[in-house]
Amino acid sequence: MSVGTYEWQSDFARKYVGIGREEGREEGREEGREEGRAYEAARSVITILESRGLTLTPHTRRRIETCTDLHTLEQWIPKAIKADTPEDLFT
Template sequence: MVTFGHDGARLAVLPETARGILEEIMKTRAREYKSDFARRYVAEGEAKGEARAILLLLAARGIEVPESVRVRISETTDLSLLDSWVRRAGSVESVEELLDPR
């Protein structure tokens, strides 16, 4: 049985040509979430992913992250701030330097 996408929707009932066209459209089409509900949860997921990346990068570099800083990073929802921390996490020598707004 053929499945498509992350939700495992079944496309086996479609003719092969139609299924192929639909799969190509879905691969290339930008998905824009219309509802505030969906946008909020997508943004939360992005923030959690960025926070996780920061903490993993710091850990990989052997930089100690106190629990209070771990919580602060994990609870931050400002994507532009998280982006700046991700960029800086590769070069800072301490979490204090990371969090310094300069």
């Protein structure tokens, strides 16, 4: 019998297995959306810097690409437009 089609009998199971699974799916979806926004923001920062002719060191590129904090990345976008060097983002 597949768990996906099984109808849980106890109130406990209905509450914690059925609902929990759906809540988990929604949390996963939101987490995926957040990761996608962070990825796009990081790509934007790199694109801006490179289009301005600035050369990114491997360390700087890795720091931007591995940043998962959307707020930080969004702050780096306007800095990337004005920065004299890529490292100016981090000051």
